[in-house]
Amino acid sequence: MYKVFVNDKPLFLTSVVEKETDFQLFLLESIDIEQLIAKMFSGRIEKAFLYYPDEKQGLKLLKEKIPVAKAGGGLVYNKKGEILFIFRNGKWDLPKGGIEKNEDIEDTAVREVEEETGVKGLKITGKLQKTYHIFKRNGNYKLKITSWYEMTTKYDGILTGQIEEGIEKVAWLKPAEITEALKNSYENIKLLFEEDSIKQTLL
Incomplete structure (x- = not known):
């Protein structure tokens, strides 16, 4: 099952027909997807399943x-086992951004982390799940697919939030602080912390 978030509300892609309870089920082939997304954005639908x-x-x-917009991002550990977070639009988030022409998605992820946080010496140590969310730009809906990578760095210099991206704060968070930060984060980001390897760091 794929989870796609529309304004932080879940839209599930599923191959199983379940009896409806607190959600609506639609057929992916015949649904007017823009109409469904508009209803989710406006809050008329809180949760939906798309069957195929x-x-x-x-x-x-x-x-x-x-239309698809591809992005890459990083879940970065420092030497102390802390994780790198950014704060923007009133929520805690992880650094990520859009792919550039002829760029490899791993390079995108590293470049975006560097640009958004000022952290250098990044090394990719693993691949995490992709996340999916739908956003609206210039009146059109787009499906953002973000490829996430686990990274490490020995960098202990100054953290610099990218102002033009609206980043107010960059911080290394300890496990207890991460648990608190995730209460004020996005559903896609919470999904990454449900992966077993990352869950361990919060225990």
Whole structure:
């Protein structure tokens, strides 16, 4: 099952038909996707399931219905085992950003972390799950697919938030602080911390 977030509300891509309880079920093939997204943005629908017999094919079909924007981001550990967070738009987030022309997605992730936080010497140590969310720009909906990477760095210099990206604060957070920060974060970011390898750092 794929989780796509629309204004932080979940839209599930599923190949299983469940009896409806607190959500609405739609057929991916026939749904007017823009209308559904508009209803989720306005709060008229809080949670929805999109059914397609094959989930991977379903994701492919969704990409055909909504233009895709690719992004890369990093979940970065320092020598003390703290994790790098940014604070913008009133929420805690992880550094990420859009891919540039002819750029490899791993290079995107490293470049964006450096640009948004000022942290250098980044080394990718693992690949995390992709996250999906739908946003609106210039009146059009786009599906942002972010590839996330686990990274490490020995950098202990000054943290510098990228002002033009609206980043107010950059901080290394300890496990207890992360648990608190996630209460004021995005659902996509919370998903990353549900991965077993990362869950361990919060215990």
